[in-house]
Each structure stands twice: as C-alpha cells, then as structure tokens.
Amino acid sequence: MRRIRLAVVLSLALASPVAEAQQPTKGHRIGWLMADVRPSSSTGTFQATEGAFREGLRALGYVEGQNLVIEFRYAEGRAERLSDLAAELVRLQVEVLVAGGAPAIRAAQHATRTIPIVMAGTSDPVAQGFIASLARPGGNITGSSDQNAELHGKRLELLKATVRQSERIAVLLNPASPYHASRLHSLTMGAQTLGAQLQFVEIRRAEELDATFAALAQARAGALLVLDDALVITPSRGGRIADLAAASRLPAMYSRREFVNAGGLMSYATDFAELHRRAATYVHKILRGAKPGDLQWSNRPSLSWSSTSRPRRRSA
Numbered sequence: 001m002r003r004i005r006l007a008v009v010l011s012l013a014l015a016s017p018v019a020e021a022q023q024p025t026k027g028h029r030i031g032w033l034m035a036d037v038r039p040s041s042s043t044g045t046f047q048a049t050e051g052a053f054r055e056g057l058r059a060l061g062y063v064e065g066q067n068l069v070i071e072f073r074y075a076e077g078r079a080e081r082l083s084d085l086a087a088e089l090v091r092l093q094v095e096v097l098v099a100g101g102a103p104a105i106r107a108a109q110h111a112t113r114t115i116p117i118v119m120a121g122t123s124d125p126v127a128q129g130f131i132a133s134l135a136r137p138g139g140n141i142t143g144s145s146d147q148n149a150e151l152h153g154k155r156l157e158l159l160k161a162t163v164r165q166s167e168r169i170a171v172l173l174n175p176a177s178p179y180h181a182s183r184l185h186s187l188t189m190g191a192q193t194l195g196a197q198l199q200f201v202e203i204r205r206a207e208e209l210d211a212t213f214a215a216l217a218q219a220r221a222g223a224l225l226v227l228d229d230a231l232v233i234t235p236s237r238g239g240r241i242a243d244l245a246a247a248s249r250l251p252a253m254y255s256r257r258e259f260v261n262a263g264g265l266m267s268y269a270t271d272f273a274e275l276h277r278r279a280a281t282y283v284h285k286i287l288r289g290a291k292p293g294d295l296q297w298s299n300r301p302s303l304s305w306s307s308t309s310r311p312r313r314r315s316a
Contacts, residue, residue: 027065027066027067027068027069028062028067028068028069028095028096028287029068029069029070029071029092029093029094029095030068030069030070030071030094030095030096030097030098030283031070031071031073031089031092031094031096031097031098032050032053032070032071032072032073032097032098033073033075033082033085033086033089033097033098033099033100033104033107033108034073034074034075034099034100034101034104034230035074035075035077035079035082035100035101035103035104035230035231036074036075036076036077036101036230036231036234036235036236037074037076037077037234037236037237038072038074038076048258048261048272048273049100049120049272049273049275049276050072050276051273052273052274052276052277053098053120053276053277053279053280054070055277055280056276056277056278056279056280056281057280057283057284059280060280060281060284062284071089071092071094073085073086073088073089075103075104075231077206077231077232077234078231079103079231082103082104082106082107083107083110083111085107086099086104086107086108086110086111086112087111089108089111090111090112090115094115095115095116095286095287096115096116096117096118096283096286096287097112097115097116097117097118098117098118098119098120098279098283099117099118099119099120100119100120100121100122100230100276101121101122101230102122102123102128102178102179102230103178103230103231104230105117105119105122105130105141106178109130109141112140113139113140114140115140116140116141116142116286116291116292117140117141117142117143117292118141118142118143118279118282118283118286118292119141119142119143119144119145119279120143120144120272120275120276120278120279121143121144121145121146121270121272121275121276122143122145122146123145123146123150123179123182124145124179124182125137125141125143125145127182128178134296135296136293136294136296137292137293137295137296138293139292139293140292140293141292141293142282142292142293142295142296143279143282144275144278144279144282146270146272146275150186151255151268151269151270152183152186152187152190152225152227152255153186153187153189153190153193154268155225155253155255155268156169156187156190156191156194156196156225156253157190157194158253158266158268159223159225159251159253159266160194160196160223162223162251162253162266163222163223163251167195167196167197167222168196168197168198168199168220168221168222169191169196169197169198169199169221169222169223169224169225170198170199170200170201170216170219170221170223170224170225170250171187171198171199171200171201171224171225171227172201172203172212172216172224172225172226172227172233173200173201173202173203173227173229173233174202174203174204174227174229174231174232174233175202175204176204176231176232177227177229177230183227184200187225199219199221201215201216201219203232203233204232205232206232206233206234206237209237209240209241209244210244213244213245213247213248216248216250217247217248217249221250222251223250223251223252223253224245224248224250224251224252224253225252225253226241226245226252226253226254226255226259226264227255228254228255228256228259235256235258235259235262238254238256238258238259238261238262238263238264239262239263241259241262241264242259242262242263242264242265243263245264245265246263251265252264252265252266253265253266253267253268254266254267254269255267255268255269256269256270256272257269257271257272258272282295
C-alpha cells in the first residue's frame, strides 16, 4: 500500500508542471465599436473589415479564446446607440478600444480619456479634434486616416470618363455626416475642373432610399456618385443600393469596394480591409506597452480600383 501511495504522489508531482503549462494564458480584452450593421450572411462583404482585423491579430500571435477576447459592438445604423455601447465597453475594462468612422470614435472619445483608442479609418482627424497632429497624436487616440474626402475629384474624373455623353452627375449624400463640409468643397472643386454639373441629392434616413432613387429617375442625371455614410448609406446596404441604381439606369461610382462586391458598377476607394488589418498592429504595440499618443498616425492608405465587368441593369 505504501508503494502504491508513493507511486501516486510521484505521478502527481511529475504531472503538475505539465498541467500548469497547459493552463490558458491570461487573455487580453479589447473592444470593437462600429456604427454599421453587424456582419452576417445578409450583409455579405462588409465582413471583410472585421475579418481583416482578426487576420492581423492572428499574424501577431493572438488567438481568440486563448490569449484574446474581442468584445464586438455594432450600433446597427442607429447613432443614438453609440454612446451607450462605448460606455459598455469601458465598463468591461477593455485594454484597447478599436473604433471605425467619426461617429464611433466620437462616442469612444467621450466615453474615456484613459483607455487607448485605435481608429480604423477617418478623414482629417486633426480637424475633427481627435488628435493634435499626425506626427504626435497626443492623448489616448491613434490609428489610420482613410483620406476619403481627398479622393472625390478622382472619382468624378473616372465617372465622367465612363459616361462621356452627360455632364450632369447626381451625388447621393447624407448632410448630417461629419464629413459633409469637406465633401462639398472637394466635390465642387473637382466638378469645376472637369466642367461637370453636380446635382446634390440628400438622404437622412435609410428608409428614404426607395423614394430617393425614384426621384433620381426623374432628374435625368447621366451618372451617380454614392458617398457612403456610417449610419445611412452603408456597405451593408450595398446590394440594395446597387439594385436601385441599376433600376434607375444610373451608372454609379461608389466610395467603398464593398458596394461593388455587392453588385455595384465601380469604386475608387481606400482599402478599408487593409486599414483594419493595420489597426491590429496598433493594438499589438499598445498591448506591449506603447502609449497611443506617441504612435505616429498613418495617413497613407492603400487605394483600390474595382469594377464589375457587366453592370446590372433593369431589363427593358
């Protein structure tokens, strides 16, 4: 019996280091805040940004469920939810908060001045008061700029070259967007250079899409430029918008590739998947001890041009 007890004690002693080594490492907890609809089978290609972020983290050695927990929060297109969702992430004591788009980063900024915030794309972060400068952001915010507003001139040029017989281009936009003023300035300057006539069409709620396109069909514009918006004209609604543009017989240019993946004609845009993959690098540096205010902001986004070979059109 003593020999049996001794054998048991020895086996437990030898097994304990192995058991201890197999215990999961204490995981990092990070938050994810977006204004758009949560990706699902119905939202299709918008999953690319979330997927790219996860890929970036995996490449850096983070495995969800082992050494990482990601708290995903989506406002489902309802701006009023962002503040509560940001506060919820703060209460969960996330170590880093990743936010995409001006409405989400504004909510995150109001929710915390201490938790590091990584932005996965926004236009002119200095003018919006998110950071002090690109070289030295200061505070608790860092990340990448999409420079989307600066691309409108090129979008108009490509669209006008595609539809040469018409000088009138309709522009679908949300006037409540935080980028509205800069967009109008960029578009107006671009139109003057190209000799194009712009017709601004405002939309404030997603429920207005059908009525807006019905009005566009009567406006006799030769083409359409769709400016995405975090709360109204979103990539998750790309398929519906592409269908409406085709039904209205409007060749359309989009400001995100996801719209083309959903059936739209063409886009010239920042590669948002790459921006979210890059956000993983910022998260990694912060988790290793870097201060967000010391991490240089990136303002050199990857650009992508995409088009469908056969744009969908309504049958005659």
